[in-house]
Amino acid sequence: MNAKYKKIIFLLLLLAGCAATSLLSSDKEELAPAASFSSAGVQSAGGQRSGKAQGKTIRVQVSGAVLEPGIYDLPADSRAEAAIAAAGGLTEKADAERVNMVRKLRDGMLLQVPALKAGGGKKAAQRVTGAAGASGRKAAAGSISNASGKNAADKRDGSAGRVRINSASASELQSLPGVGPALAQRIIAERSRRRFASAEDLLRVSGIGKAKLEKMRAYVEVD
Known part of the structure; x- marks a missing residue:
């Protein structure tokens, strides 16, 4: 009887060991997909956060x-020139030399473009000189003959007073x-560049928006 009981006990222990081994193997298989899913979820969440940051x-x-003061929504990495372009560009009275066009913008900031000081100063004098020179060229182009007027109208269309934007000088462009x-x-x-x-x-x-272009359109010519 003792030998028989020993055999029964041995078989029960063997079966218990097999059952335990099977349960452990099953637990590992269930944990592996869960871990993979968790990792994928983290990566997906990270991608969504990155996309949101890029679209900010x-x-x-x-x-x-x-030309068009107001409030504008711009990409997060925008600089001052983009905001000014969105606002239609600078007016004739803007003191462009005091504007830092590459200044980086931040949310909620006020970008104020200064105007030329009363009395004109050096910049106003340059503007007046440029305008006076342009008026003198127009008068000369209207009074000289076609033969002698060819050189004088090299950069301008004498009959319409248009500025050839691909070849005009800085002073001629200032007449726009x-x-x-x-x-x-x-x-x-x-x-x-192009x-x-x-x-x-x-x-x-930079500085020319749709509103300013409409004011300039009648005076420009593409050569």
């Missing part, structure tokens, strides 16, 4: 010497509505 915008107020010395230099810099194929290409220039 800021709200800034633009005031002062711009809303174009001062700083904006004229930016127009020249932009056309040196010529203007149409008047709409002037929108590539």
Whole structure:
């Protein structure tokens, strides 16, 4: 009888060991997918946060010497030139030399564009000189003959008084509505990178928005 009981006890222990081994194996298989799912969830959440960060915008107020003062929503990494362009660009009275176009914007900030001081100063004198020179060229183009007027109208259309934006000098560009010395230099810099194929290409220039372009359109010519 003792030998028989020993065999029974041995078989029971063997069965218990097999059952325990099976249960442990099953637990590992269930934990592995759960861990994988958790990792995937973390990665997905991280991707969503990254996408939200990339699509973030800021709200800034633009005031002062711009054509369309107001509040504008811009990409989070925008700089002052983008806000000024959104506000229609600088007016004729804007003191462009005192505006830091590459200043980085932040949410809730006020970007105020200063105007030229009363009395004109050096910048106003330059503007008046440029305008006077343009008026003198128009008068000369209207009075000289076609033969002698060819050189004088090299950069301008004498009959319509238009400015050829791909070849005009800085002073000639300043005869356009809303174009001062700083904006004229930016127009020249932009056309040196890529010529203007149409008047709409002037929108590539920082400080020229749709409103300013409409004022300039009747006076520009693409050559």
